[in-house]
Amino acid sequence: MQNPQYSYYRWVIQSILFLIQIGLGLNFMAPSPLFLSIMENYDINKGIVGLLISSVTFVMALFLLPGGFLISKISSKNAMILSGSLMSSGLLLPFVDSFIIIILLRILFGIGAAISIPTTSAITMEWFKPKELSIMNGINESGRALGVSLGVLLAIPIANGVGWNTTLFFYSMIPAFATLCWTIGGRTSKNKVNKTHFSMRENLPFIFNRNVLLLALGTIGPLTLFVGYSAWLPTYYNEFKDMTLAEAGSIVSIIPLINAISNPISGVILSKFYSRKLLLISSGTVLPLFAFGSVFGASEILLIISVAGIGMFMSIFIVSIITIPMELPYVDASKVGIVTAAILTTGNFASVVSPIFIGTFTDYTGSYIPALIIIALMPLTLVIPGCFLKISKSQ
Numbered sequence: 001m002q003n004p005q006y007s008y009y010r011w012v013i014q015s016i017l018f019l020i021q022i023g024l025g026l027n028f029m030a031p032s033p034l035f036l037s038i039m040e041n042y043d044i045n046k047g048i049v050g051l052l053i054s055s056v057t058f059v060m061a062l063f064l065l066p067g068g069f070l071i072s073k074i075s076s077k078n079a080m081i082l083s084g085s086l087m088s089s090g091l092l093l094p095f096v097d098s099f100i101i102i103i104l105l106r107i108l109f110g111i112g113a114a115i116s117i118p119t120t121s122a123i124t125m126e127w128f129k130p131k132e133l134s135i136m137n138g139i140n141e142s143g144r145a146l147g148v149s150l151g152v153l154l155a156i157p158i159a160n161g162v163g164w165n166t167t168l169f170f171y172s173m174i175p176a177f178a179t180l181c182w183t184i185g186g187r188t189s190k191n192k193v194n195k196t197h198f199s200m201r202e203n204l205p206f207i208f209n210r211n212v213l214l215l216a217l218g219t220i221g222p223l224t225l226f227v228g229y230s231a232w233l234p235t236y237y238n239e240f241k242d243m244t245l246a247e248a249g250s251i252v253s254i255i256p257l258i259n260a261i262s263n264p265i266s267g268v269i270l271s272k273f274y275s276r277k278l279l280l281i282s283s284g285t286v287l288p289l290f291a292f293g294s295v296f297g298a299s300e301i302l303l304i305i306s307v308a309g310i311g312m313f314m315s316i317f318i319v320s321i322i323t324i325p326m327e328l329p330y331v332d333a334s335k336v337g338i339v340t341a342a343i344l345t346t347g348n349f350a351s352v353v354s355p356i357f358i359g360t361f362t363d364y365t366g367s368y369i370p371a372l373i374i375i376a377l378m379p380l381t382l383v384i385p386g387c388f389l390k391i392s393k394s395q
Contacts (some may be wrong), residue, residue, distance in 0.1 A: 009127075010127040013127050013185075013186065014136060016182050017120055017143075019143070019174070019178040020080070020083075020084060020116065020120070020143075020178040020179070021147065022143045022144070023171075023178050024113050024116055024143075025148040025150075026150060026151040026175075027087065027147075027151065027168070027175065028056065028113065028144075029151055030155050030167075030168060030171050031155075031168065032052075032053055032155075033156050034155055034168075041164070054356075055103055055110065057227065058352050059107050060113050061349040061351075061352055062114070063114035064118065064341040064342075064345045065341045067115035067116075067118050068340065069338060071338075072334055072338070076188055076337070077186045080115075080116065081182060081183055082112070082115060084116070084175050084178055084182060085112065087109050087179075089108040089112070089172070090169060090171060091176060093166075093172070094166060118336075118338065119337060121137075121322060121326070121336050122333055122334070122336055124136050124326075125332070131271055132271070133327075134266075135264065135270075137322045137326075138264045138267020138268070138270070141259075141322065142259075142263035143260075145256045145263060147174075149257040151171060152256075153250075207338065209328075211324075211385075211390060211391065212325070212339055212342055212343055214388055215343045215385050215389070216344075216346040217346065218381050218382045218384055218385040219321055219347025221377075221378035221379035221382060222284075222287060222317045222347070222382060223351040224353075224354040224375055225287060225310070229310070230256075232358045232362075232372070233248070233294060235248070236368050236372070237251065237252075241303070251303055251304060255311040258308045258311030258315075259314050263318070265315070270319060270323050276327075276389070276391065277385075277387070277391070279320050280320055280321075280383070281382065281387070283314075283316045283320070283379065286313050287313050287379035288378075290306045291310060291372075291376035294307050295372045295376065317382065321343060324389075328391070357371065361374075
């Protein structure tokens with residue numbers, strides 16, 4: 001007989017969550033292929049148009065932790081409704097003609113995305129069995145990565161037909177529809193949620209727990225690599241590998257595509273008996289090797305293999321880093337959003353700096369190589385939690 005605590009309705013919940021993740025990913029990097037059209041439309045330079053991405057990453061880092069606290073204040077269902085509504089702010093794009101307003105809409109999207117990430121963790125932990133958590137995390141992360149990949153790949157073809165602002169409007173319809181579905185069908189699993197409202201003071205021990213701080217430190221390197229390389233490898237390939245921007249962008253888009261494919265597999269791996277600490281160490285040591293390959297690869301095949309490797313091991317990293325907090329003995333569904341947000345905040349702030357560092361250091365040295373080498377080595381931060389986490393022997 002089905003345990004009422006884990007009803008079959010959880011699969012309805014998961015279906016809606018997956019659609020929300022696709023909507024988040026779809027809109028996250030979508031403006032980047034459209035930069036030239038937007039620059040021409042508003043007569044702005046590259047630094048200004050880059051705010052369409054950097055503003056999102058900054059507010060996501062800023063609001064992750066408040067988003068985690070919000071769950072305990074208004075419930076996970078209401079937090080997701082708020083999140084999805086904010087992520088749908090691009091629906092207003094066809095009706096505005098000010099770049100400043102567009103930036104404000106992107107900031108609203110970033111706030112919604114920041115709330116969505118810890119809320120997704122909380123809802124997943126509310127509804128699913130412990131042995132299912134890593135698999136569901138993998139599926140959710142796959143949805144985000146798939147959205148990023150599709151958003152980048154489809155932006156130009158759609159924009160060629162309807163224009164850049166209508167393209168982004170269409171993209172915003174996905175989180176809007178998902179939010180409508182969640183408003184109608186989303187529920188809070190009452191069996192798993194502690195309804196006590198927590199204050200900041202009461203949650204500080206969870207935020208500054210030794211394991212949480214170690215995991216937060218570990219996220220710095222991989223997220224720095226992912227964002228920095230995603231931003232600059234296309235330009236690097238265009239200038240030094242004799243590729244067109246379209247060819248370079250296609251190769252780099254393999255990272256989120258492979259990530260999307262690998263995430264469910266990573267979830268299955270974590271659901272078995274493999275050591276979490278070993279997975280963190282392996283990701284931290286192998287990612288730099290593939291990063292070097294993506295920079296120094298002498299042929300297009302080697303570059304493709306290298307960026308695919310980055311996508312694969314980024315998958316192992318992100319599914320591990322989302323799942324481990326759910327397995328800590330002092331973390332339940334009411335706390336997991338806060339703990340997850342605390343872990344990801346540090347890495348997200350670092351990822352904001354990464355593209356700026358690569359661009360600035362390249363201007364200073366006159367070469368991409370020193371900056372790309374430094375960023376390539378950053379995932380070694382994962383070795384630290386891999387060595388020093390205090391979790392059960394099975395992990």
